[in-house]
Amino acid sequence: MPQFESQFFSSLMFWEVVSFGILLWVLWKFAFPPILETLETRERKIRESLEQADRHRADAECKMQEYEAKLSAASKEAEALLAQAKERAQRLLEENEQRLQVEAERIKGNAQREIEHERRKAIEDIRNQTTDMALLAAEKVLGRSLNDADHRRMADEALQAVAENYKRSR
Amino acid sequence: MENPLHPFELHQLVHLSLFGLDISLNKAVLIMWVVVGLAATLLVLGGTSRRLVPTKLQSLAEMLVEFIRGIILDTMGQDGLKFFPLVGTLFVFILFSNLLGLIPGSYTVTSQIVVTGVFALMVYGLSLVLGFLLHGIKFLGILVPPGTPGWLLPLMMPIELISQLARPISLAVRLFANMTAGHVILGVLFGLAITGGVLIGWLPFAFTIAMNALEVGIAFIQAYIFTVLTCVYLGDAMHLHGHEEHAH
Numbered sequence: 001m002p003q004f005e006s007q008f009f010s011s012l013m014f015w016e017v018v019s020f021g022i023l024l025w026v027l028w029k030f031a032f033p034p035i036l037e038t039l040e041t042r043e044r045k046i047r048e049s050l051e052q053a054d055r056h057r058a059d060a061e062c063k064m065q066e067y068e069a070k071l072s073a074a075s076k077e078a079e080a081l082l083a084q085a086k087e088r089a090q091r092l093l094e095e096n097e098q099r100l101q102v103e104a105e106r107i108k109g110n111a112q113r114e115i116e117h118e119r120r121k122a123i124e125d126i127r128n129q130t131t132d133m134a135l136l137a138a139e140k141v142l143g144r145s146l147n148d149a150d151h152r153r154m155a156d157e158a159l160q161a162v163a164e165n166y167k168r169s170r
Numbered sequence: 171m172e173n174p175l176h177p178f179e180l181h182q183l184v185h186l187s188l189f190g191l192d193i194s195l196n197k198a199v200l201i202m203w204v205v206v207g208l209a210a211t212l213l214v215l216g217g218t219s220r221r222l223v224p225t226k227l228q229s230l231a232e233m234l235v236e237f238i239r240g241i242i243l244d245t246m247g248q249d250g251l252k253f254f255p256l257v258g259t260l261f262v263f264i265l266f267s268n269l270l271g272l273i274p275g276s277y278t279v280t281s282q283i284v285v286t287g288v289f290a291l292m293v294y295g296l297s298l299v300l301g302f303l304l305h306g307i308k309f310l311g312i313l314v315p316p317g318t319p320g321w322l323l324p325l326m327m328p329i330e331l332i333s334q335l336a337r338p339i340s341l342a343v344r345l346f347a348n349m350t351a352g353h354v355i356l357g358v359l360f361g362l363a364i365t366g367g368v369l370i371g372w373l374p375f376a377f378t379i380a381m382n383a384l385e386v387g388i389a390f391i392q393a394y395i396f397t398v399l400t401c402v403y404l405g406d407a408m409h410l411h412g413h414e415e416h417a418h
Contacts (some may be wrong), residue, residue, distance in 0.1 A: 028255040031213035
């Protein structure tokens, strides 16, 4: 086999060691460090990005829960407010009604009292005027003045008659 | 028919000598230079563009580095990474030699037993030096597999010694034989294709195409095996009995 021709051994070994040494030095110095560094940087970047993404997602979930809690609290509050407002409106309505009724009663009572008062006054007026008119008429008829006692007696009699008449007519 | 071993023949191109040592240039030496130039260019250029989103060349270089790093981490663990430059250069050198040898008219450097032998001795020698430096005389315990009963020692130690000595030899011969055999088969098939003429010759020619594809795979696999075994031997020396014995 040509590979066992020993005349080439020394040059092959020498140049192999030299070439390998040069390649080793070049790669060690200029190739491997930057490549390894780039790989590590990328690895770190990816890991960091993933961690960041995880963190962001956790944050987002947390926020979402917070918002949901807030939302449900707000809706509960709104419901409570609505119920309160309804209740208040109902109460106001009832109060108003009651007050109006009371007011109406009061006005009605007042009116009745006034009517009664007016009626009494009217009756009194009528009585006084009738008495005066009767006295005037009697004076004209008799042509003379009666004394005061006569006056009173006759007036009373007349009044009696008027009152009786009035009662009968009612 | 052409001699299938013809592609492995070397001829002196330029005569050189250093202190009486014959260091004449020949085709294999020139191809070694091409290997070094190509590997250095690819990896240095790939390393200089340190982009987060890699360019194509950068991707290739990073893939290589990542691959080698994976091998080291799998076999030696985290503290094996200090051998990264050596193991990486070894892998790159062998891989490029194997692949360049597949180009017709080129020369397969790793089909020279003396070249693979130097690599094997270098790796094995380093593992021995490392073992004795780290563990002192206790490194001889590598001859005693853990759990061996005392009365088996006289039997086990010679066997382990042979297995240890077989390491560099198997390392050297495996790569040399694989590279040589592949090219011999290709040479034979090509010879058949030429002598067979158009009528029959297409059959061996078709085989050469398939064989060439297979050879590309073998070029990768042999470089990988050499690197993995390097890592295993260095790892054995580093963590004495820390790992299981690996089959050869």
